[in-house]
Amino acid sequence: MLTVLLVTAVLVFLFLAVGPRFLNYQTSTMLTGSMSPGINPGDVVVSVRTPVSELKVGDVITYSIPIDDHRIETHRVASIKRDDAGATSVTTKGDANPGPDPWTAVLSEDYVYTQAGVVPYLGHGIRALREPLAQAVLLYGASALFVVVVLTAIWRKPR
DSSP: OHHHHHHHHHHHHIIIIIHHHHSSEEEEEOOSSTTTTTSOTTOEEEEEEEEGGGOOTTOEEEEEOSSTTOOEEEEEEEEEEEOTTSOEEEEEEOTTSSSOOSSOEEEOSSEEEEEEEEETTHHHHHHHHTSHHHHHHHHHHHHHHHHHHHHHHHHSOOO
C-alpha cells in the first residue's frame, strides 16, 4: 500500500512539476465554477501551446486577463478579431456565466494555451498541500518517518 502511494505521489509530481518544463504543456487549477459543468472548481486543466492562427471560436484558452491583477483565466473563446497588422484579440466567456467577460484580450504572443484535458479533483489536493499545517506535517512528518525507518533497519535483529 505504501509503495502504491509513493509511486502515485511521484507520478503526480512528475506530471505537475517536471512535465510542463519539458513536454510543452501547462497545468492550472480551476478556482471558480465559471466553467461548470465541464470544468469544476478543484479540477486541473491541462493546456497545450497552440498557434494563435489556429485558434477558433469555442476553444477553451488559458490566458492572462488584461485588467486589474492580470490573473490567469480559463474561459471559452466567444469571438475572435484579427486586424490588418496581424494582432489577434478575443472575447471570452465562462460556460456558467450569463454573458461574456467585460474585456477584450489582445493575444500578443504567437501562441496561446488551449485546453487539452481536465484532471478532476486533483486541484483540491494541491490546494490542501499548500496549507501551512499540511506543509509542516509533510516536512517534519516525512523526516521523522525516514529516521524511524532507517533506525529500525539498523537495529533490526538479523534473521
